[in-house]
Amino acid sequence: MQTIKQYLNQLVSQALGKVADISAANANVITASRPEFGDYQANGIMAIAKQMKTNPRELAIRVVAELDTVNEPLVASFKIAGPGFININLNSKALCERANLIRQENNPLISTAEQPSTIVIDFSSPNLAKEMHVGHLRGTIIGDCLARVLETKGHRIIRQNHVGDWGTQFGMLIAYLQEVSADTEELPTRLADLETFYRAAKERFDSDPSFAESARQSVVKLQSGDSVYLDIWKQFIEESLSHCEAIYSRLNVTLSRSDLCAESFYNKELEDIVNKLDNISLITVSDGAKCVFLPEFSGKDGTPLPTIIQKSDGGYLYATTDLAAARYRYQKLEADRALYVVDARQSLHFQQVFAVARKAEFVGPSLSLEHIAYGTMMGADGKPFKTRSGGIVKLKELLDEGVKRAFDLVTEKNPQLDETLRRQIAERTGIAAIKYADLSKNRTSDYIFEWSSMLSFDGNTAPYLMYAYARIRSILNKHEVKDNNYSITLLSSNEERNLLLKILQLSEIVDAVAADCYPNQLCNYLYELAGIFMRFYEACPILQAEGEVKISRLALAAFTAEALAQGLDLLGIEPLEQM
RNA sequence: GCGCCCGUAGCUCAACCGGAUAGAGCACCGGCCUUCUAAGCCGGGGGUUGGAGAUUCGAGUUCUCCCGGGCGCGCCA
Numbered sequence: 324m325q326t327i328k329q330y331l332n333q334l335v336s337q338a339l340g341k342v343a344d345i346s347a348a349n350a351n352v353i354t355a356s357r358p359e360f361g362d363y364q365a366n367g368i369m370a371i372a373k374q375m376k377t378n379p380r381e382l383a384i385r386v387v388a389e390l391d392t393v394n395e396p397l398v399a400s401f402k403i404a405g406p407g408f409i410n411i412n413l414n415s416k417a418l419c420e421r422a423n424l425i426r427q428e429n430n431p432l433i434s435t436a437e438q439p440s441t442i443v444i445d446f447s448s449p450n451l452a453k454e455m456h457v458g459h460l461r462g463t464i465i466g467d468c469l470a471r472v473l474e475t476k477g478h479r480i481i482r483q484n485h486v487g488d489w490g491t492q493f494g495m496l497i498a499y500l501q502e503v504s505a506d507t508e509e510l511p512t513r514l515a516d517l518e519t520f521y522r523a524a525k526e527r528f529d530s531d532p533s534f535a536e537s538a539r540q541s542v543v544k545l546q547s548g549d550s551v552y553l554d555i556w557k558q559f560i561e562e563s564l565s566h567c568e569a570i571y572s573r574l575n576v577t578l579s580r581s582d583l584c585a586e587s588f589y590n591k592e593l594e595d596i597v598n599k600l601d602n603i604s605l606i607t608v609s610d611g612a613k614c615v616f617l618p619e620f621s622g623k624d625g626t627p628l629p630t631i632i633q634k635s636d637g638g639y640l641y642a643t644t645d646l647a648a649a650r651y652r653y654q655k656l657e658a659d660r661a662l663y664v665v666d667a668r669q670s671l672h673f674q675q676v677f678a679v680a681r682k683a684e685f686v687g688p689s690l691s692l693e694h695i696a697y698g699t700m701m702g703a704d705g706k707p708f709k710t711r712s713g714g715i716v717k718l719k720e721l722l723d724e725g726v727k728r729a730f731d732l733v734t735e736k737n738p739q740l741d742e743t744l745r746r747q748i749a750e751r752t753g754i755a756a757i758k759y760a761d762l763s764k765n766r767t768s769d770y771i772f773e774w775s776s777m778l779s780f781d782g783n784t785a786p787y788l789m790y791a792y793a794r795i796r797s798i799l800n801k802h803e804v805k806d807n808n809y810s811i812t813l814l815s816s817n818e819e820r821n822l823l824l825k826i827l828q829l830s831e832i833v834d835a836v837a838a839d840c841y842p843n844q845l846c847n848y849l850y851e852l853a854g855i856f857m858r859f860y861e862a863c864p865i866l867q868a869e870g871e872v873k874i875s876r877l878a879l880a881a882f883t884a885e886a887l888a889q890g891l892d893l894l895g896i897e898p899l900e901q902m
Numbered sequence: 903g904c905g906c907c908c909g910u911a912g913c914u915c916a917a918c919c920g921g922a923u924a925g926a927g928c929a930c931c932g933g934c935c936u937u938c939u940a941a942g943c944c945g946g947g948g949g950u951u952g953g954a955g956a957u958u959c960g961a962g963u964u965c966u967c968c969c970g971g972g973c974g975c976g977c978c979a
Contacts, residue, residue: 328918353918366921369959379959405922406959450979487979586979612977620975626904634977641979668973670906698907699973706972736941752941764915768908769972775928776914780941782927783915790941798938835918847916850926857942866938880938902941 324425324434326831328352328363330397331411335365338389343371343382352411354828361402361410362824369407379407397421415814418823423810425827426882432889433830435477436837440659443481443652444470447571447578448665450487451563451585452496454517455570456715457772458708461697464758464895465766466664467576468842469695471893476837481656482582485648486567488560489587494542497555498534499524501541514562518717560585570718573754575895584648592647593639597632600683611635615679630675645676649692650685660691662840667696667767695840698769708772716772722754725778729753732780733902740901748902752786753778755896759785762894763846783850785896788887791853791860792898795884798865800900802877809878813871818859819879825852826886833893842894849890856883 325333335350351367368386372379383403390401399412425432446466449455466482474480499520504513514520527534544552564583571578597613600606606613607629614629621627632643652661663673673694680686702708709715730749737745760777764770780786814820832848835841865876891898 351921353921356917356922360922364921369921373959408922490979492978610976614976620905628905629976631977636977638977640977644979666973667907669979671974672979674906696907701972732941737939760914768915771914773914779914779928782941784927784941786941787927790939794939794942801938832918839919843916844918847918847926854926858944860938861934861943864938902939 324430326434326834327397327413327421327827328354328831329834331363331365334393334395334398335386335390335409335411336367338386339365339368339371342385342389343375345371345374350409354831355410360404360408361400361412363411363413365409365411368409372407383407383409413824415820418820418827419811419814421827422823422882423878426878426885427810432826432886433475433833435475439477439479441479441481441657442473442660442662443483443656443658444473444662444664445483445485445648446470446662446664447567447576448485448487449567450492451560451567452487452492453521454566455718456518457718457721458700458715459718460721460757461700461761461766461770462664462666463571463576463578464574464762465695465697465840465842466662467574467578467895468762468845468893469662469664469836469840470577471895472833472836472842472845475833475889475893481658482578483584483648484578484582486564486583486585488585489590491539491542493556493559494540494545495524495528495538496521496559497545497552498538498541499527500555500559502527502534510558510562514559514566517563517566518715570722573722573750574758575754575897577895586641586644589644589647589651592650593643596643596646596650596685597639599685600632600679603683605679605683606632615682617675617678617682619678620675628675630679642672642676642679645672646680646683646685649676649680653686653690658690660693661686662693662695664695664697667698670694670696693840695766697766700772701769703771703773721757721777724774725753725757726750727753728778729756729780729786737902744901748899751897751899752780752789752902755785755789756780758896759788759846759894762842763850765843766841783846785891785894786902788849788853788891789896789898789902791856792884792887792891793900793902794860795856795880795887796900798880799877799884801866809874809881811875811878811882813875815872816863818855818862819876822852822855822859822883823879825855826882829886829890836893845890845893849887849894852883852886852890856887859883 332350332352335352336348339350340346340348348371349367350365352363352365355361355364368383369379372382380403387401387403387409397413397417399414402410404410424430444466447463449459470480470482528538541552545556600615605615607616609629612631612635613633614631616627616629630642631640633639652658677692686692700708726749729752730745733745733748756779757777763783811823814823832845836845863876865873865880868876888898
């Protein structure tokens, strides 16, 4: 089923195209910017009038005249306003019919794409040498949200967790592991606090030249495939992965073992990547390193910017790996889109990798390569984030703190609930609040890490949305009737009508997120939806109402719960029946 | 030096891709629980969208310059 916006845009665009005799006329229909303008508005008339060098109001009059020749049941009126806007009011009865069609005929609230495609999403991708910290939160949950959204749209989603499991630091860690304990049985204990382990190893590396030397030798042995070293490495990776999985599970993130595609997966491809680039004369050796110089990456003074593909000592770099990964997405995974949910600081790197990949035809034009960049985490002082001691905050610590605060709150609000239930509620709401605090911000801007805003439960937060859901469930549970038997038939108040229209717009927002990959749009929508529900809840008694009004309101409440649950699910947040 | 991103209310952020009177939350002030969960609802104050130009019916959004902040840029990932 088309969304209302799609439908109206098509309708008005066709009329506009007919009247203006322009084939690609876009009426640019959006939801009305103010309630007094109606439900939707067409903004495109003025742009076309300018193109035609004609009066926009006159053009609008002709478009509306054209629209009025069609008896369109969904639309109550088209009205011209201002310099040439067309304000659109919808027919309330038609809205009810549309809603009941979705509820009772098992049509999805979120429409699926006409053309399913294969989309690879690279996200989370922690470095397995260290423990996950708060900086990993964004990429992990934004990627997860996008995967859920695109999957719901009916696309084939291939999640790729491109974890860092290779390189010099693993030599250091293995050397340190051997030094402190020859017995690998102790590994889990040793690595219980991965971060501390890493720091200790780093300290040894920096302060003791002989240790640094043995670390370097470990790398060589590891890379040459020495079975003893490889074995330790594997155990190390395994242990570190189980740390990550514990976090994913708590965060309700849809990443599993089968989504793993570590850096080392591409090791055997790297030599070939360099050879292919060499064969087409893209490689220039500069100071002993193999580089690709592309004209689009030269500075204004003409000095070209290299993409280093192979170090002078023969080692490969992450550009090499990313080229192999891009080729894999195109050739093996046959993707139409490849999304890389990665920190914005790597945007130059991705521009270069994408350009080289295209130049070398590692990927064809059918694959869209997209860096889904997100902002850097800052401290409260606006400078790059560090704790007072100069360290980092572990992701686990943040989650624990969120759950603890949620437990205190639920205990204060609902002391009569038994403790097990309060613990469950706290786990859900605490973690949801943290995720939502991050997802609800525009991903491209840098963001401030603050305990207080991260762990807030008031206002525009996940608990607010979950609370709206719990209120509805509470009503529906009291009534004990199968929801879908009821129809939405009366929109006797503005609150009811606003709520219904908003629910029907979920699909429009999901389309926007699927196209542009901004989860905060979905958060904004859900916050507005919950807010409109709260107003409905205050203004319109449900269980106390009678007859058809009661039935219709119950159905509307059930429909709201459905929209909220689906929206929250796309954010990776599970609502509660009670809180 | 070159390049990318950002600057919106005291604080944290929106603003559907150039649209109509720039909106929320937090904080602050005032009202609403014998009626479906007060993690809520209603009301109030608070803005030269960093500054100056330009483009046009119309600019927070596009362009130029300036100021301020962040981040990248040859052998880490």
